[in-house]
Amino acid sequence: MTLKPSDAELVARAKLGDLAAFEALTSRYEQRVYSLAMRMLRQEQDAEDVTQQTFLSALENLNGFRGEASFSTWLLRIAAHAALKVIRKRKGLDTVSLEEATESQDENGAIPHPEYIADWRQSPEELVQRNETRRLLDGALAQLDEKHRLVFLLRDVEGLSVKETAEALGLSEANVKVRLLRARLQLREQLTRTLGNPERRLIPTHNHPH
């Protein structure tokens, strides 16, 4: 039985000039990078461009990768910034720096209260089987501001920790947490409007402190 080489081993070999090791790393992560880009951009051509840019950039900057973060976090960081760049370009804001896109701003407002509260009619297990579920999930995701979407994707879909998500996006952990909470609440709201059982809808009990 042969054990698969770890990312660190492959990175070390690639740094010594082993192309096969770099291609193995690419094969290992290209699907994840592409999926992240698709969920951010919802457009195949743009997702392919971002994926290609990500691995080209990884190739060129491999010697600068010192292994402080895991290779996958490092890669997702490159991909996240490339995807944000495409979004900003689409908005005609390509003169605005990437830092501004990830900088903490307008996160100090009150957390929006849940409005539509109801038990779902089906379990997640049942929903996963349905074809329309993907459209619903991607549609809800698309409604999120890209700053919130990216944090949610890295943390809850890619499974990075809060710390890793913060590293990948150059944010503080506190900021990641706030964005994650907003993203989760907004997605819950969207999904529950479609999946919630209207007969079991509850009226929110807003206990405003003031």
Next chain:
Amino acid sequence: MKCEEMLAMLNEYVDGTIDPAICDEFEQHMAGCNPCQVVVDNIRKTITLYKAGQPYELPLKFHERLHGVLREKWKETHKSK
């Protein structure tokens, strides 16, 4: 604990990183607040659904093109050394 405070601790509760003392308060609140109970359940299901989603299939043609581009770039960057 008020609903408002509950909301602020929601991530920590759902991710299981909440302080045990606060966790007790959180659960006491939920036991008496049906809407909050449902919101927590909705949030858990939301995360489960997204986690269970299949990744987008990388087109095979693109896989081949990507590796071709990388090999070219590799040759370029490694001969100059």
